[in-house]
Amino acid sequence: MIRRLSAALAALLIAVPLAAQAPEGWQTRVDRSTSATDPDDVPEVTVTPVANGFEVRTGPAVTLYNTANTATGNYTLEGTFTLLEPSGHVNYYGLIYGGGAMEAAEQNYTYFLVAQNGSFVVRHRAGNETVHDIVGRTNHAAITQPGANGQSVNQLQVRVGASQVEFVVNGTVVHSAPKEGMAARTDGVYGVRVNHVIPGVRVENLRVSRM
Secondary structure, three states: OEEEOOHHHHHOOEEEEOOOOOOOOOEEEEEOOOOOOOOOOOOOOEEEEEOOEEEEEOOOEEEEEEEEEEEOOOEEEEEEEEEEEOOOOOOEEEEEEEEEOOOOOOOEEEEEEEEOOOEEEEEEEEOOOEEEEEEEEEEOOOOOOOOOOOOEEEEEEEEEOOOEEEEEEOOEEEEEEEOOHHHHOOOEEEEEEEOOOOOEEEEEEEEEEEO
């Protein structure tokens, strides 16, 4: 399935520096909602450093990256995501990888995200106007949902092998795909994406290791 974004939305996809307290060298690319029925609740994204990473609050959806952070060949990308407070409706957050032209209209990357309802998606962004579903919204028992305190913790991994890409939540492979087609777009910038109207996600221990 291909979702085409409006020209108005494409015009609002911009790359800007993070505030001074954010990790050095990191940037955001803000994706503002143009939906009257699902607007952004506040106009800004905030990023606050913590001991092993940072906390993100949206606002508009945002992709966070550092162009110095790249991965190629066979590798495992991982990070731990703590949902501090759920959104008022289902929204996703998680890893991006294989990024290129991150500040341009030709931006492209693949993302692996989870949501508070225990589902995940894998998608590929191809420029400002097109997003391809690799895996649409899919429920999986491995994804931790918020407890009584409204919080949940999920460790996400993308394992890029010589011929296969595995998508992993809390040690369980939730999807695998041959390393071809859209799934072959694995070399490039990595980072995180947090969709809109999420009161808080803590991202910790974001790193790449060689397989």
